[in-house]
Amino acid sequence: MSSPRVLIYLLRRDLRVGDNPIFNEIAKVAQQSQHPFTHFLPVYVFAAQQIEVSGFLASESDRSPFPQARSQAGGFWRCGPHRAKFLAESVWDVKKGLSSLGSDVAIRVGMAGQIITDMLDAFKQANTEVAGVWMTEEEGVEEKREERDVRQAAEGAQAEFQLWVDEKYYVDDRDLPFQNPRQLPDVFTTYRKQVEPLREAPRRSLPMPKKLLPLPDMIPPQPVPFLIPGTLEDTIACLVEPLEPSLGLSNPPKWPPKAQSAHPFHGGEKTGRERIKHLITSGHVTTYKDTRNGMLGLDFSTKLSAWLALGCITARQVHERLIDFEEGKTDVGKGVQGYGKGENRGTAAVRFELLWRDYFRLATRKFGPRLFRIEGFKNDTSYSWKYPNKDKEAQRTVARFLEGTTGNGFIDASMRELFLTGYTSNRLRQNVASFLAKHLGIDWRIGAEWYESLLCDYDLSSNWGNWQYNAGVGNDPREARVFNPVKQAHDYDPQGEYVKNWVEELRPLGDPQVLFQPWKMADEKKTDLGLAGSDWVEKPLKRIEFRPGRSGGRGGRGGWAERRVQR
Numbered sequence: 001m002s003s004p005r006v007l008i009y010l011l012r013r014d015l016r017v018g019d020n021p022i023f024n025e026i027a028k029v030a031q032q033s034q035h036p037f038t039h040f041l042p043v044y045v046f047a048a049q050q051i052e053v054s055g056f057l058a059s060e061s062d063r064s065p066f067p068q069a070r071s072q073a074g075g076f077w078r079c080g081p082h083r084a085k086f087l088a089e090s091v092w093d094v095k096k097g098l099s100s101l102g103s104d105v106a107i108r109v110g111m112a113g114q115i116i117t118d119m120l121d122a123f124k125q126a127n128t129e130v131a132g133v134w135m136t137e138e139e140g141v142e143e144k145r146e147e148r149d150v151r152q153a154a155e156g157a158q159a160e161f162q163l164w165v166d167e168k169y170y171v172d173d174r175d176l177p178f179q180n181p182r183q184l185p186d187v188f189t190t191y192r193k194q195v196e197p198l199r200e201a202p203r204r205s206l207p208m209p210k211k212l213l214p215l216p217d218m219i220p221p222q223p224v225p226f227l228i229p230g231t232l233e234d235t236i237a238c239l240v241e242p243l244e245p246s247l248g249l250s251n252p253p254k255w256p257p258k259a260q261s262a263h264p265f266h267g268g269e270k271t272g273r274e275r276i277k278h279l280i281t282s283g284h285v286t287t288y289k290d291t292r293n294g295m296l297g298l299d300f301s302t303k304l305s306a307w308l309a310l311g312c313i314t315a316r317q318v319h320e321r322l323i324d325f326e327e328g329k330t331d332v333g334k335g336v337q338g339y340g341k342g343e344n345r346g347t348a349a350v351r352f353e354l355l356w357r358d359y360f361r362l363a364t365r366k367f368g369p370r371l372f373r374i375e376g377f378k379n380d381t382s383y384s385w386k387y388p389n390k391d392k393e394a395q396r397t398v399a400r401f402l403e404g405t406t407g408n409g410f411i412d413a414s415m416r417e418l419f420l421t422g423y424t425s426n427r428l429r430q431n432v433a434s435f436l437a438k439h440l441g442i443d444w445r446i447g448a449e450w451y452e453s454l455l456c457d458y459d460l461s462s463n464w465g466n467w468q469y470n471a472g473v474g475n476d477p478r479e480a481r482v483f484n485p486v487k488q489a490h491d492y493d494p495q496g497e498y499v500k501n502w503v504e505e506l507r508p509l510g511d512p513q514v515l516f517q518p519w520k521m522a523d524e525k526k527t528d529l530g531l532a533g534s535d536w537v538e539k540p541l542k543r544i545e546f547r548p549g550r551s552g553g554r555g556g557r558g559g560w561a562e563r564r565v566q567r
Contacts, residue, residue, distance in 0.1 A: 082422025093268025113149025272307030376473025407540025
């Protein structure tokens with residue numbers, strides 16, 4: 001019998017079994033008579049620099065060796081409760097999918113490079129050879145640092161290190177019209193024209209593996225002082241436990257009676273695939289172009305972004321299901337408007353938005369650390385930003401912004417929805433970013449970090465790229481773009497239903513003019529509603545004038561990298 005030769009696969013944001021090139025390769029190896037590897041160990045690490053891991057400590061007397069996972073500009077928890085839950089569900093769904101193939105995922109806590117180093121040492125002590133360490137390439141400063149550390153660990157142990165192409169995007173990296181990332185156009189439209197026609201751009205997806213190599217007989221344990229839970233529920237509890245419910249806010253939003261979330265979804269490959277099918281069979285993918293600027297309900301947009309961000313599904317899987325529907329290849333969607341009639345406005349718009357995700361990711365590759373700098377991709381130093389860590393008034397302004405008490409109904413509704421649900425629509429995200437950066441002049445990174453903390457569908461490149469875009473320091477050819485949130489509210493929430501859903505105090509109001517600008521409320525009405533003397537009504541952070549019938553202030557491109565097919 002040959003000596004064991006283990007291959008370790010470090011998962012990150014490729015949390016799926018199907019259309020996964022590494023699992024697909026191992027499935028091929030398992031069919032060979034002579035294997036280059038005898039055992040296969042998938043590993044997922046809750047990365048301590050991005051996720052607070054003190055909830056995994058084995059006992060109350062233990063102390064975490066890692067600093068708190070907080071953001072730089074605002075000091076927020078980098079992964080808040082909504083995304084933590086969705087992430088845990090996605091990891092455990094991979095475990096479930098692999099268990100049906102006789103495999104599993106070893107969940108660990110810490111820094112990826114050190115976890116792999118410890119595993120390699122443990123295997124060596126057990127006289128077990130680790131022949132290789134594989135992982136998928138990702139963009140981002142921390143992600144590149146992880147790849148460097150894991151490479152050094154593998155090569156230090158004489159194990160093969162292989163970095164695989166990230167295949168969850170729409171256009172495969174190997175099919176791009178350029179090789180040097182500096183050749184990426186600074187305007188999206190130019191890039192889009194380079195890869196059109198979009199319907200022909202993606203590669204085919206890979207099949208679900210039917211068999212994998214067995215797990216090694218010995219799996220190194222989690223290093224102290226952490227303990228890995230044995231259930232999904234306990235994993236979620238460990239991720240959420242260190243995060244105070246208020247997330248540091250003095251007056252956090254409270255759930256309004258009868259308000260309903262537009263994003264009540266669970267993470268994982270299974271639910272992601274089900275969502276794609278639902279969009280087709282319900283007809284919503286056909287009407288997407290017309291409904292994507294909605295704000296209430298489950299189906300005004302695809303809401304695929306959270307699954308796409310974690311790699312639970314891939315853009316080319318979405319594309320293939322659209323092709324099947326457009327060409328009537330399967331019975332899925334049969335009888336629905338557009339079935340078997342080729343590409344339509346809705347399906348074309350979904351592809352367009354998927355490409356936006358690709359573009360922001362490539363921009364991250366091109367500009368690197370400039371993604372996180374106040375000057376942005378443009379290296380623009382012309383703005384006089386206000387910094388809450390240096391200015392008490394700016395600090396108070398940011399507090400009201402985060403709590404949803406700015407005095408602008410549209411903005412406040414979005415900020416409360418975000419805090420309570422981990423979601424807010426593309427239309428609102430653009431308005432919120434413009435409001436903070438352009439109307440208030442606050443360091444736009446505060447908003448980007450708050451979104452990173454709270455959004456279920458947080459994606460590094462899409463989030464930071466879009467905040468730069470709306471702050472005027474990113475890849476926006478229209479530098480003077482400014483949203484008027486009052487006009488936007490009249491355009492997209494004319495009856496005020498969205499604002500009333502999340503701002504309970506304003507529900508009795510009938511006049512949209514007052515609903516969107518509560519500082520215009522008559523004194524008698526303020527008294528009747530118990531709002532007299534309230535700063536967020538009496539002293540809005542910014543009085544933005546607008547009356548229906550005026551023009552201007554609509555603004556906006558196709559959408560935030562998240563609406564894209566996402567929201």
